[in-house]
Amino acid sequence: MEITRLSPDDEVGCADAVGLMNAAAKLDCPEALLPTPRGYAAHLKHGWDGDPGQAFLARDEDGVAVGLLGLHTPTYDNTHLAWVDAGVHPDHRGRGIGSTLIAYGEELARELGRTSLGTDNWDLPKANAFSLRHGFEQKAIEVNRRQxxxxxxxxxxxxxxxxxxxxxxxxxxxxxxxxxxxxxxxxxxxxxxxxxxxxxxxxxxxxxxxxxxxxxxxxxxxxxxxxxxxxxxxxxxxxxxxxxxxxxxxxxxxxxxxxxxxxxxxxxxxxxxxxxxxxxxxxxxxxxxxxxxxxxxxxxxxxxxxxxxxxxxxxxxxxxxxxxxxxxx
Missing domain, CATH: 3.40.630.30 (Gcn5-related N-acetyltransferase (GNAT))
Incomplete structure (x- = not known):
């Protein structure tokens, strides 16, 4: 598996990333509001408010996108903190890809001098067990509502x-x-x-x-x-x-x-x-x-x-x- 940083100008990579997110959400949260490839590229380039994060795409030996890592290290405030988000395509779960991505993100956060690491996941038994297994402690619950x-x-x-x-x-x-x-x-x-x-x-x-x-x-x-x-x-x-x-x-x-x-x-x-x-x-x-x-x-x-x-x-x-x-x- 090769992990490479994803550029917002990489149209194929952004499309692969969104395809992976959609495949994962179909299993984990079918109603989740996800970005389009165009929207995802804008997110990588501009972020929410001019403070964009990074994304890393994991591909297997055949070049298939199997995992996606997001990393955000705030610069306006909370400069002690990094947020990571690891997603794995449902067809490739159970192979340690998620653990590899979390470890990769944690090392990047350390290199950037961050002293606290946050993550989140859908409230699902396997996802919660994954976060706990990697040393995280539950801190808050967020709810997505739709009108x-x-x-x-x-x-x-x-x-x-x-x-x-x-x-x-x-x-x-x-x-x-x-x-x-x-x-x-x-x-x-x-x-x-x-x-x-x-x-x-x-x-x-x-x-x-x-x-x-x-x-x-x-x-x-x-x-x-x-x-x-x-x-x-x-x-x-x-x-x-x-x-x-x-x-x-x-x-x-x-x-x-x-x-x-x-x-x-x-x-x-x-x-x-x-x-x-x-x-x-x-x-x-x-x-x-x-x-x-x-x-x-x-x-x-x-x-x-x-x-x-x-x-x-x-x-x-x-x-x-x-x-x-x-x-x-």
């Missing part, structure tokens, strides 16, 4: 919006498509940092550090993925302070797919139903502006009961649970 936009009861959305609007009369909503205006940038940076209040459970991670440059790089990375950004922002009428927001992206390559990237409310403005307000207004905006969207995916820590309660009212269903692990190097 069926096409089957949404809009009377429920409108009712929740009206109730939230009545509780938040001191605020107005601002809709922003694409990049946030320059005059709102600093306020948006502070508001984005509110995500640090979301549960971290037992993970040994620091708060994310947000800056205007990082926010602009996030927008540029999403544009490079050919996604359109939509933001609904709650702004306090009396002060102009940005108090809460919901951010989603809509794919252009697959225009029926939307992803929830962030929903957060500044702690000084909580208790006014702003989370429900921005999420329901976002749905109403999507209905008018992106009629092709039929599904909206979101991720939450299983312990984030407040946000989950809002999502359940909006008819989200669970697609999968993911267990996050970590160990000291």
């Amino acid at each position: 069926d936009i096409a089957g949404l009861d809009w009377s429920v959305v409108d009712r929740l919006y009206d109730e939230a609007a009545q509780a938040s009369t001191a605020y107005e909503l601002v809709r922003v498509a694409g990049r946030v205006p320059e005059e709102m940038l600093d306020g948006m940076v502070g508001l984005t940092a509110s995500i640090n209040d979301a549960p971290k459970d037992d993970l040994d991670i620091e708060d994310d550090v947000f800056t205007p440059d990082r926010l602009r790089k996030y927008e540029a990375a999403q544009e490079a993925h050919d996604r359109k950004i939509y933001r609904v922002i709650a702004r306090e009428r009396s002060t102009g302070a940005l108090a809460g927001h919901s951010t989603i992206v809509v794919e252009r390559e697959r225009p029926h797919i939307a992803e929830q990237h962030d929903t957060a409310v500044d702690r000084a403005h909580r208790g006014h139903r702003l989370g429900a307000l921005v999420k329901t207004d976002m749905l109403r905006w999507l209905r008018d502006n992106e009629p092709a969207v039929t599904q909206l995916d979101t991720w939450n820590a299983e312990s984030n009961t407040h946000m989950i309660a809002i999502n359940e009212q909006l008819n989200y269903r669970i697609v999968a649970r993911v267990i996050a692990y970590q160990k000291s190097l």
Whole structure:
């Protein structure tokens, strides 16, 4: 078996990587939202916010892709940490390929001076046993939920919006498509940092550090993925302070797919139903502006009961649970 770093310019390699992911998901999590080869290449080149990771493809002696390793070593914050993700094609499991990839990723992390290693897997008995066997400890549970936009009861959305609007009369909503205006940038940076209040459970991670440059790089990375950004922002009428927001992206390559990237409310403005307000207004905006969207995916820590309660009212269903692990190097 040969392990080589995958370039975002390697069209064949990216297609092989996505083919492997699809084959694995067909067995492990058939409803998983996976990238296209084009989207995966953009991920390798730009990452989520201009801080891309690396990928390594394992091929057997016949050149067949049998395993895939992802490695992300954050540079904006959490510079003690590396995340690895190892996937093996179902036809080639049980041969030690996954163990080889994890060891390869761990060695790379050590060489880069990282002192903590994280990984995650679908909540499946064999996958959990694999992570535990390699010295990882369970630290958190993340849940992927999906909203069926096409089957949404809009009377429920409108009712929740009206109730939230009545509780938040001191605020107005601002809709922003694409990049946030320059005059709102600093306020948006502070508001984005509110995500640090979301549960971290037992993970040994620091708060994310947000800056205007990082926010602009996030927008540029999403544009490079050919996604359109939509933001609904709650702004306090009396002060102009940005108090809460919901951010989603809509794919252009697959225009029926939307992803929830962030929903957060500044702690000084909580208790006014702003989370429900921005999420329901976002749905109403999507209905008018992106009629092709039929599904909206979101991720939450299983312990984030407040946000989950809002999502359940909006008819989200669970697609999968993911267990996050970590160990000291």
